[in-house]
Amino acid sequence: MAYLVTGGARSGKSGFAEELASRLGSRGIYVATSQPYDGEMEERVALHQAARMESGFSWETIEAPLRLADLLLQLDESHAAGGEESDAPSILVDCLTLWLTNQMLLLEENMQLSRSERDEQLNAKMEELAAAAAAVRCPLILVTNEVGSGIVPEYPLGRRFRDHAGRLNRRIAEVSERVFLVTAGIPVDLKTVAFRWEEL
Template identity: 55%
Template sequence: MAVLVTGGARSGKSRFAESYAARLASRGIYVATAQPLDDEMERRVRAHREERRLSGFAWETVEEPLDLVGLLDRLAAPGAQAGRPVVLVDCLTLWLSNHLLAVCPDGGADRARVEREMDGRIEALAGAVRRFPLPLVLVTNEVGAGIVPETALGRMFRDAAGRMNQRLAGVCDRLFLVVSGIPVDLKSIAFRMDEL
């Protein structure tokens, strides 16, 4: 079962995802995609590790900023995990940002090439999520509700994040939007065209 949790910055989505994941298994693998490239981010990473340690839930942290597809495939391999741990990935938009910066060192001069490469990575991730046999909780950011980014790179990121979120929502069993700490189960209230 795959679950996608989305929301804005500081919306409570990670806290909800961790609580939800802790109800799916007796232990978990926490996949962190952040790259602590400055002091402020390093402090955030340390604080998050400490929160998980104090949570009372048995988390094993794995840091994987780029090869998320490979990691999910390795975790899914027969015999790779004793029992059925829940896997929580936090967060997909950082993973996407890491890839965008890797494939776009020129700031996005060749937009069509960058979009093709990003869409290929998104499709590979959707395939890995669809194949994944363990409980899986994915955290992402809803970035399309804000202002239009000023730079071409920012607009490419926003567009790629929107495409990624749509694609993963399509392959996940459940989809939660968290606003001000309140989760809403979107798939349970989603309109369906066959209802017309």
């Protein structure tokens, strides 16, 4: 069962997602999608790791900057093959927008592909991820970022990233049982309060 947690920078979404994971599973599998390219990023990763260690909840960390869909299915199959339902781990992916960045930068390196071909391949990767998220039976928490509420990015790649991130969030929300928006540390269950056309 998938849960999507979204929000802006420093909104409290990762802390909420970690608390949610600790309440849904007997232990946690933290799937990190980041690729630390500089000292600042390495420092952020170290702080997150230290906070998880101090939480008292058992975490295993796996790095998956690119092959996320395959990993989720493998983790779920591993649990299904050998565990009781009550012993299911929570799988926490943090975060989808870093995974999307990794995928886009990898495609940008392939100069043989046209822009439409890159977009087509990226859309296929997003669909693959959505299908995997829908299939996972363990509690699955996916953290993402709301990037479309600010200024329009100055560069074409930034605008494409913003658009793809919006589409990715919508697609994962579709396959998620619950979707939480965290603002100023306050989580709101969006699907609970969502408008429905039949109510009009």
